[in-house]
Amino acid sequence: MMKYAKVIIDAALNTNTTSTLDCAWDYLVPPNLNVIRGSCVIVPFGKREIDGFVVDVKEQTDIALDLLKPIKRLATNFVIKTELLDLLPQICDRFKLRAIDVLKLYLPSTIRKGKPKRNGKRRVPIGIEKTDHNVVLNAEQQHCVDTVLSQPDKVFLLKGVTGSGKTEVYMHIIKKVLEAGKTALMLVPEIGLTPQVLANFKARFGDVVAMLHSKLYGGEKFDEWLRVEQGTARIVIGARSAIFAPLENIGAIIIDEEHDGSYQSDSNPRYLTHDIAIMRAKANHCPVVLGSATPSVQSFYLTQQGQYQLLELTKRVNNVPLPKIELVDMANEIRSGNGGIFGNEVLAELLQTLRQRRSVMIFLNRRGYSQTVRCLQCGWSAKCENCDVSMVYHKDDEQLKCHYCAARMPFPSRCPQCGSTYIKHGAMGTQKICAELEKLLAQSNLYVPVLRMDTDNTQAKGALVKILEKFASTAPSILVGTQMIAKGHHFPQVNLVIVVNADGGFVSDYRSAERTFALLTQVAGRAGREIGSAGKAYLQTYMPNHYVYKFIQNYDYNGFYQREIAARQATKYPPFATIVRVLVSGMVDTKIIEVIKQMMQPLRQYDGEKQAFIYLGAMKCPYGRLQNKYRYQILARIKQDVVEQTVNFMDKCIKQIEQQPIARSVKIFFEINPSSLS
Ligand code: ADP
Ligand code: ZN
Ligand code: ZN
Numbered sequence: 001m002m003k004y005a006k007v008i009i010d011a012a013l014n015t016n017t018t019s020t021l022d023c024a025w026d027y028l029v030p031p032n033l034n035v036i037r038g039s040c041v042i043v044p045f046g047k048r049e050i051d052g053f054v055v056d057v058k059e060q061t062d063i064a065l066d067l068l069k070p071i072k073r074l075a076t077n078f079v080i081k082t083e084l085l086d087l088l089p090q091i092c093d094r095f096k097l098r099a100i101d102v103l104k105l106y107l108p109s110t111i112r113k114g115k116p117k118r119n120g121k122r123r124v125p126i127g128i129e130k131t132d133h134n135v136v137l138n139a140e141q142q143h144c145v146d147t148v149l150s151q152p153d154k155v156f157l158l159k160g161v162t163g164s165g166k167t168e169v170y171m172h173i174i175k176k177v178l179e180a181g182k183t184a185l186m187l188v189p190e191i192g193l194t195p196q197v198l199a200n201f202k203a204r205f206g207d208v209v210a211m212l213h214s215k216l217y218g219g220e221k222f223d224e225w226l227r228v229e230q231g232t233a234r235i236v237i238g239a240r241s242a243i244f245a246p247l248e249n250i251g252a253i254i255i256d257e258e259h260d261g262s263y264q265s266d267s268n269p270r271y272l273t274h275d276i277a278i279m280r281a282k283a284n285h286c287p288v289v290l291g292s293a294t295p296s297v298q299s300f301y302l303t304q305q306g307q308y309q310l311l312e313l314t315k316r317v318n319n320v321p322l323p324k325i326e327l328v329d330m331a332n333e334i335r336s337g338n339g340g341i342f343g344n345e346v347l348a349e350l351l352q353t354l355r356q357r358r359s360v361m362i363f364l365n366r367r368g369y370s371q372t373v374r375c376l377q378c379g380w381s382a383k384c385e386n387c388d389v390s391m392v393y394h395k396d397d398e399q400l401k402c403h404y405c406a407a408r409m410p411f412p413s414r415c416p417q418c419g420s421t422y423i424k425h426g427a428m429g430t431q432k433i434c435a436e437l438e439k440l441l442a443q444s445n446l447y448v449p450v451l452r453m454d455t456d457n458t459q460a461k462g463a464l465v466k467i468l469e470k471f472a473s474t475a476p477s478i479l480v481g482t483q484m485i486a487k488g489h490h491f492p493q494v495n496l497v498i499v500v501n502a503d504g505g506f507v508s509d510y511r512s513a514e515r516t517f518a519l520l521t522q523v524a525g526r527a528g529r530e531i532g533s534a535g536k537a538y539l540q541t542y543m544p545n546h547y548v549y550k551f552i553q554n555y556d557y558n559g560f561y562q563r564e565i566a567a568r569q570a571t572k573y574p575p576f577a578t579i580v581r582v583l584v585s586g587m588v589d590t591k592i593i594e595v596i597k598q599m600m601q602p603l604r605q606y607d608g609e610k611q612a613f614i615y616l617g618a619m620k621c622p623y624g625r626l627q628n629k630y631r632y633q634i635l636a637r638i639k640q641d642v643v644e645q646t647v648n649f650m651d652k653c654i655k656q657i658e659q660q661p662i663a664r665s666v667k668i669f670f671e672i673n674p675s676s677l678s
Helices: 082-095 099-106 139-150 166-179 195-208 218-229 240-244 273-284 297-304 330-335 344-355 430-443 463-473 512-524 547-553 557-571 589-610 640-658 661-665
Strands: 003-009 023-029 039-045 048-058 073-079 155-160 183-187 209-212 235-238 250-255 288-292 309-313 324-329 359-363 392-394 399-401 408-410 450-453 478-481 494-499 536-541 577-586 613-626 629-639 666-672
Touching: 003 039, 003 099, 023 039, 023 048, 048 099, 082 099, 082 273, 099 240, 139 155, 139 166, 139 309, 155 166, 155 297, 166 183, 166 195, 166 250, 166 288, 183 240, 183 273, 195 209, 195 235, 195 463, 209 218, 235 240, 240 273, 250 273, 273 288, 297 309, 297 557, 324 330, 324 344, 324 547, 344 359, 344 494, 344 536, 392 613, 430 450, 430 478, 450 463, 494 512, 512 536, 512 547, 512 557, 536 547, 547 557, 577 589, 577 613, 577 640, 589 613, 589 629, 589 640, 589 661, 589 666, 629 640, 640 661, 640 666, 661 666
Parallel strands: 155 288, 155 309, 183 235, 183 250, 209 235, 250 288, 324 536, 359 478, 359 494, 450 478, 494 536
Antiparallel strands: 003 023, 003 048, 039 048, 039 073, 392 399, 399 408, 577 629, 577 666, 613 629
């Protein structure tokens, strides 16, 4: 009996066609080849040979036999796990993705291409490990572990302040899961995947722990992945893409710091890790635990709706108090003649802390900072009149634009509020801060090491660990860094945390306040982690009256949530609406504009009939040209009660356009509630 394979091919890989349509073709399976569902194969395609994935093996085909070509060979002996293959249609449908892009996540190219010759050397000093195997859980922790393990089909949101023992809860869940003969998957934000985390898990569980993330060298990645695939590693700790790890018989999926933006990919293929985790958990009949000190509004909302179950850890282990958080009005500092980086009181406290031989962390919130426009004299910032979000500076045409409506204004030469000309956009770098600090310290005859940690100087392998170890072993010292220093680190000697520009997270995004709340709460939590030490955090801001700061100061998550969810309901933002962006990019902007026009037509018509959109518009992206490609977008805010059919309609419009010649030279990406609109 002849066998035929349905193969999804990677046609775009070797041609200039960029259609986002999937190509599935039937091929003949040669009798000597062991091709099964999930195999990765090399097939003839035109005059070339390309990669393909077998999604079905069958005994009949509709294709005329003389047109059928045989599969050439296996690309690799690895086979995609059945569970993941079964989820393929669901994942493609949820996120409107091409199957080929998802299949490539299942079997990454590192794996398909075989182990690279140049092997990375194994993990480099791996930091300060904790080996306390005998932690006895407190009652709250034990309750969490028991609840999770007794209800395998549920999704839990574990809310607990930093240092309340969440990691310890994860470890106990994992221990039980392993004892039951199952495997466990724990995701951590990319940035939080410190050597410390791995060291702690290795110390506790030994060699069954594998780590999967983007910083691994090819050879290492291959080895770690292989250990998972073969079942020798039964615990996977990894960043976002590790959600596709080839684990079988999963007993628990944990997403730590679930609010973190890195769980949503913002390049193709775009997916949300939580949703995939829940799909995999369902297939494995296992629980999902989403953990955070500051849950995403979306996740907390789902606990209120009864879709997730809320679990709480209400106090810090050992009752170490949370640091006191002070606001510093930087506009006031300028008015009183202090134009420096630090407020007067902040500088005094900084010097005093160092004199007491305690350490300091200085945090620079740079994300999106360069996009926001602000008056340094009075703190005014450019806000959209319609949307209550900051307007975004577009360098191209020197305009400020709102990304949620059509509002725009020229970049003001004078502040509309106070008339000053101190209007700024742009970021202050860590380097500049370090230089300034060294000057200040020398003036005070204090000579303490100033360590810098940002994406520029931590690329080299081991660089990150070196800086962390130096900081950990040198007191007093100062660590200056971006988002990177916010996550997870535990340095008992740190008494003071300074956030240079707390407002930096306020970009034109309905989630700005949420992100700011999470980030600053976390940063502040780095201070005063040792019993008996009084931690303090200063937040320097130009908008001290913004409601988010009051909630941060009071560690009032619930208050913040109530305020935020009410605002979202009133203004119709997620979870009360769904935002969709259709991004079109390509080399020729007239073609992109034509594609956008053709897509908008049926959408406008649809809206006329169904009134499905709260907002629908097309515009150039804030980054109007990236890597030589022009970028335009359609933004839609869809009413929640018609979201499914409307998303499907939009997807259909895209697929239709893609079949036309005009679409050949552009790429079209579809994003649901995108993490960034840049
Ligand atoms: P979180 O993940 O919530 O920030 P961790 O789980 O890292 O908190 O716990 C903070 C510290 O407290 C760690 O050093 C951990 O080993 C310790 N710890 C956690 N639970 C207990 C416990 N029940 N008894 C003693 N120490 C604990
Ligand atoms: Zn607007
Ligand atoms: Zn002003």
